[in-house]
Amino acid sequence: MTTMIELTGETFDEQVLRGGTPVLVDFWAEWCPPCRMIAPILEEIETEYRGRLTIAKLNGDNHPGIAQRYGVMGLPTLNLYRDGQVALQIVGARSKRRLLADLAPHL
DSSP states (O other): OOOOEEOOTTTHIIIIITOSSOEEEEEEOTTOHHHHHHHHHHHHHHHHTTTTOEEEEEETTTOHHHHHHTTOOSSSEEEEEETTEEEEEEESOOOHHHHHHHHGGGO
């Protein structure tokens, strides 16, 4: 069972920028096939890394201001936030192995 957080413009700062653990935000959209491809991978990682990493989703179509604020130009974009700052930005879908390798130095 996934406990990924669905972010909104009202909850983004509190849950991402002030979070105690690193937060990986998935900027996605309904129409985006690569977004649907990466979703089950993120659910697996969320379960395996619970307590060490929070994974949240933000619909870029519904919240374009936040996407623009963080330089999101394509979907999916995964931003890893640590201490209120973007520590890593990944654009496009990745395999689980590659995604974990990209995240490892930051966790």
